[in-house]
Amino acid sequence: MADGWGATGAGDVRLTTYGDNISLRVTGGATAMTAVSTRGFVQVSVAGSLAAMSLGRADACLIETSADAGATWREVVAVRDGADDGVTLNRAALALPGADDNPRVLVRVRAVGGKRVSCWADAVTVTGERPAVAVDGPRADLTFDSLMTGPALAAPVPLAAFSPPAVAVAPTGRFAARLALDLTGATLAMKVLRDETGDTPAELAARVTLPPFDFAFVQDGADLVPVLRGVVVGDHPAWDWVVEPGRVWREENDRGWLRAAVPFALQERNANCLHNGVLTFLFRPDGSVSRVALEIASETCAYLKFDAWATVPARLTPTAIPDADAIIAAWRDEVAARLPVRPLAELARLRPDLNLAAFALGAPTDGDPPTAFGLVVDGVHYAGACQTRQGGYPFCDVLDLPSYSTAKSVVGGVGLMRLEALHPGSAQSRIRDHVPACARGDDWAGVTLADALDMATGVYGSTAFEVDENAAAGQVFFDVEDHAAKAAYACGHFHRRAAPGTTFVYRTADTYLLGTAMSDILRQAGEGDLYDDMVAPLWRSLRLSPTIMSTRRTYDAARQPFTGWGLTYHRDDILRIAGWLKGGALIDGRPMLDPALLAAALQKDPAHPGLTAGGPVYRYKAGFWARDIGGPLGCPRPVWAPFMSGFGGISVVLLPGGVTYYYFGDSGLFDWAPAAVEAARIRDMCS
Numbered sequence: 239m240a241d242g243w244g245a246t247g248a249g250d251v252r253l254t255t256y257g258d259n260i261s262l263r264v265t266g267g268a269t270a271m272t273a274v275s276t277r278g279f280v281q282v283s284v285a286g287s288l289a290a291m292s293l294g295r296a297d298a299c300l301i302e303t304s305a306d307a308g309a310t311w312r313e314v315v316a317v318r319d320g321a322d323d324g325v326t327l328n329r330a331a332l333a334l335p336g337a338d339d340n341p342r343v344l345v346r347v348r349a350v351g352g353k354r355v356s357c358w359a360d361a362v363t364v365t366g367e368r369p370a371v372a373v374d375g376p377r378a379d380l381t382f383d384s385l386m387t388g389p390a391l392a393a394p395v396p397l398a399a400f401s402p403p404a405v406a407v408a409p410t411g412r413f414a415a416r417l418a419l420d421l422t423g424a425t426l427a428m429k430v431l432r433d434e435t436g437d438t439p440a441e442l443a444a445r446v447t448l449p450p451f452d453f454a455f456v457q458d459g460a461d462l463v464p465v466l467r468g469v470v471v472g473d474h475p476a477w478d479w480v481v482e483p484g485r486v487w488r489e490e491n492d493r494g495w496l497r498a499a500v501p502f503a504l505q506e507r508n509a510n511c512l513h514n515g516v517l518t519f520l521f522r523p524d525g526s527v528s529r530v531a532l533e534i535a536s537e538t539c540a541y542l543k544f545d546a547w548a549t550v551p552a553r554l555t556p557t558a559i560p561d562a563d564a565i566i567a568a569w570r571d572e573v574a575a576r577l578p579v580r581p582l583a584e585l586a587r588l589r590p591d592l593n594l595a596a597f598a599l600g601a602p603t604d605g606d607p608p609t610a611f612g613l614v615v616d617g618v619h620y621a622g623a624c625q626t627r628q629g630g631y632p633f634c635d636v637l638d639l640p641s642y643s644t645a646k647s648v649v650g651g652v653g654l655m656r657l658e659a660l661h662p663g664s665a666q667s668r669i670r671d672h673v674p675a676c677a678r679g680d681d682w683a684g685v686t687l688a689d690a691l692d693m694a695t696g697v698y699g700s701t702a703f704e705v706d707e708n709a710a711a712g713q714v715f716f717d718v719e720d721h722a723a724k725a726a727y728a729c730g731h732f733h734r735r736a737a738p739g740t741t742f743v744y745r746t747a748d749t750y751l752l753g754t755a756m757s758d759i760l761r762q763a764g765e766g767d768l769y770d771d772m773v774a775p776l777w778r779s780l781r782l783s784p785t786i787m788s789t790r791r792t793y794d795a796a797r798q799p800f801t802g803w804g805l806t807y808h809r810d811d812i813l814r815i816a817g818w819l820k821g822g823a824l825i826d827g828r829p830m831l832d833p834a835l836l837a838a839a840l841q842k843d844p845a846h847p848g849l850t851a852g853g854p855v856y857r858y859k860a861g862f863w864a865r866d867i868g869g870p871l872g873c874p875r876p877v878w879a880p881f882m883s884g885f886g887g888i889s890v891v892l893l894p895g896g897v898t899y900y901y902f903g904d905s906g907l908f909d910w911a912p913a914a915v916e917a918a919r920i921r922d923m924c925s
Contacts, residue, residue: 243272249349259360261289264347266297266355271346279366280338281635283578284345285331285618286362290317290355291324297351301359304344305336311346317357327360331578331617335570338366338460339408365580377403382492385520385528390549391427394533394628400499400516401632406487408460409496412566413523414559419451419530420551426534427547432604434541441476446546448504449474453481455500456559458566462486462498465565467784469505469806477504480512480785480806482636483569495520495528501633503806504534508719510640510790510803510885511539514609516632519552527554536626538609538640540886540904545627568784575781576635576810577619582612585620589919596912597622602905608887610637610809613913614898615920619813638785639812639902641805642884643746648815649789649801650749651839651861653773654691655823655831657756660772664759665835669695672755675722676729688835689738690752691861694849696736698743703852706732707744715747721796724750742849742858746802749861753801769799779825780818782811803885809900812890816882816898835860840892841878867893870911873924883908895921 245251249268254261264270276282290299299322301315315330337343347359379399381388402408425446437445449472454465462484470479484500499518505511515534521527534546559565585592597611607625614620624631631637641648657664665688669676676682685695699706706712715727728747735741757768765771769789777786790804791797818824819840823831838846839860848859857864857878868877881891887903889910897917901910917923 243270245270249353249355254358256358261358261360262347262362264299264349264357264359266349266351266353269346269348270359271344274343274345274364276337276340276343276364276366281333281579282337282340282343282364282366283331283333284314284337284343284362284364285329285578286315286345287327287329287360288315288317288347289325289327289358289360290322292354292356293317293319293322294351295319297355298348299355299357300348300350301362302346302348303332303334303337305334305340307342308344324356327358329361329616333574333576333578335574365578365584376491377489380518380531382495382520385518385531390529391531391533391547394429394535394545394547396629397516397533397535397626397632398629400518400533402485402487402499403489406489406497409457409486409488410459411457412562413457414455414557414562415521415525416452416454416555416557417519417527417530418553418555419448420553421448421451424448424548424550429545431543431545431606432541433544444474444476447474447476448548449477449479451479454557454559456562456565457486458569460485460487461566461569462500463565463569464500465559465561468788469785469790474507476507478507479503480505480638482633482638482785484516484633492520495522495526499632501631501636502532503638505638505640505806506539506542508790508793509716510642511537511542512638512640512806513537513539513544513546514626514631514637515546521554523556525554525556527552533628535628536607536609536631538886538888538902538904540906543606543904571781572783577614577617577813579619579621579635582620582622585615585920588615592916592919594916596916597899599901599903599907599910599912602903602907604905606905608901608903608905608907610634610639611901611903612809613900613917614813614817615917616896617817619810621809635810636783636785636808639807639809640884640888641807641812642803642886642888644812644882644884644888644890645789645800645805646746646749646802647839647861647882648812649769649773649799649805650691650752651835652776652819652823652831653756653768653801654687654752655835655839655860656772656776657759658832658835659830660765661759661763662832664756665691665832667755667759669751669755672758673725673729673751675725676751678730681732681734682729683734685738687752687755688860690748690755692739692849693742693744693748693851693858694739695743695745695748696738696741697732697734697748698736698741698745699732701741701743704744707746712747715750719792720794721754721792721798722794724792724798725754740849742851744851744858749802750798750800753799756801757798767799768801776825776830777811777815780814782814783808786811809902813898813900816890816892820892820896820898840880847878867911867914868924870915871918871923875924877923879914881910893917893921894923897921897923
């Protein structure tokens with residue numbers, strides 16, 4: 239019997255060897271079970287692999303887990319009749335609600351059926367992350383006295399002060415309230431590290447103020463979930479809030495008060511930059527509340543970097559939340575749907591000689607660490623540290639990330655693929671037939687929606703790489719807030735220089751026109767909004783976070799989705815989108831996207847590989863880049879890897895061998911070849 243496992247039932251439980259591999263064999267009627275403590279760990283997931291043989295229609299091989307002493311069991315892996323070849327290991331993982339910091343998580347392997355049934359369990363693991371923790375013992379920062387009556391926060395402190403220490407106690411029960419910050423006269427203390435905005439004095443003055451903060455929260459044990467999720471667009475001249483789920487805990491020196499921390503981001507108005515922070519406060523269920531301390535110590539924003547901090551009065555009003563049960567259920571489902579997360583260092587188990595530093599792409603020249611990076615192998619997310627200038631970010635799973643131009647893939651590309659599946663022929667519709675501003679003159683004659691998605695409209699100023707995109711005059715396109723002005727620039731600033739479909743020129747304005755045309759097709763069909771009613775429902779089916787369910791839009795009545803930039807992600811959102819695309823974009827077994835467009839985008843259609851884009855080893859097709867990595871990998875033939883790319887240093891790479899690599903930074907690092915070379919040590923990518 240394997241150490242730590244106990245056996246019950248009529249069947250047999252023993253270790254068996256196949257080649258060099260040792261598995262746990264369980265036969266019909268038997269159960270093998272073990273218990274694991276997850277004390278001190280969060281984001282706990284259970285994973286395992288199963289092979290099966292001799293299953294009948296009612297038989298099954300199961301790996302199951304329980305976080306409540308066996309009162310309820312959740313299925314991790316199941317093999318049933320038809321998949322029982324006795325060899326294939328079927329692997330899956332489950333993020334288990336209630337398993338965080340749990341002294342007894344149960345895992346069992348069951349063989350359901352007669353004595354001929356055989357199940358082989360392999361690589362059964364329980365994994366989690368240790369949260370960023372404060373040093374045990376009395377607090378040095380954000381103490382009870384400092385939050386109650388002491389001096390305001392005078393400088394940034396380590397972000398570990400905003401997270402539960404190892405000695406913290408998680409509360410139980412429910413509590414709901416509105417938290418409002420008194421921002422009258424409040425300003426952010428700010429240390430600017432880079433500013434290439436050219437902001438006016440009025441804009442600089444607005445930058446150190448905050449939008450109104452009045453949000454409802456529901457506490458569910460240790461979780462503190464905001465009722466309103468995603469980017470909250472308001473009237474503030476500089477910022478919009480993004481508020482994410484946080485934590486509640488008790489500390490010995492807080493005199494019976496509860497302590498809470500809430501991760502948030504400030505997103506630049508009418509733009510995509512994100513500045514990530516955390517706020518914290520003490521409270522009692524009767525509504526008593528301390529002042530709120532908040533701190534920003536990282537961003538994904540190439541042209542504006544700063545640290546900021548403040549201490550402000552607050553008001554906490556206990557209130558009934560009618561949808562509290564649904565909010566908590568949705569949050570638990572969101573967590574359960576995530577890929578299992580393990581530290582990047584655990585990749586050494588797969589390949590001990592890996593150079594893990596290569597996945598961080600080297601030290602940025604400005605010394606600023608990347609926001610997030612890592613890779614997915616066999617359905618497991620191996621995550622690098624979410625570093626800030628004040629230590630690790632305590633809430634990596636809900637860290638807000640800007641899409642920038644990766645939205646060209648997941649709104650522009652996925653959008654047209656979905657539209658073509660719903661309304662065949664849409665991709666060959668003419669831009670000028672759906673965008674009135676492009677109907678003047680002949681520049682846009684014959685240009686299709688597919689041409690715009692390919693960055694091959696033939697309307698441009700220069701073929702030199704990104705000269706048109708970065709032209710000083712082009713900043714007006716990004717700065718104006720109404721649709722008419724954006725469309726006027728996109729349609730009229732450049733003129734026809736090549737036949738449509740023949741010449742790649744990168745222009746975000748072309749993707750904006752694509753979105754405008756798609757919106758018009760849907761409007762004429764009476765099918766609602768491009769993003770809300772066609773794209774976001776795909777994400778809801780995949781159980782992605784509420785953060786990705788909205789997009790930046792123009793501020794006028796048109797509310798036109800930006801299409802080529804303006805989404806906000808969690809890292810799990812974009813990784814599961816990448817995996818979904820690689821798997822054929824299926825929901826309930828049915829393809830959701832036009833298969834021809836998807837195949838071309840992912841370099842699976844040799845007849846339509848895309849145009850050369852910025853160099854001989856790069857292509858662009860259907861909103862996706864591709865790079866020939868055969869050379870760096872030492873392959874005997876070209877190996878084209880599709881990828882998404884975003885301003886400042888964002889890459890999401892759909893590597894061969896079932897591997898996805900991602901890097902979100904803002905220091906101009908785009909060469910992800912070193913990461914691909916190391917990933918190729920784990921999975922063969924040449925064949």
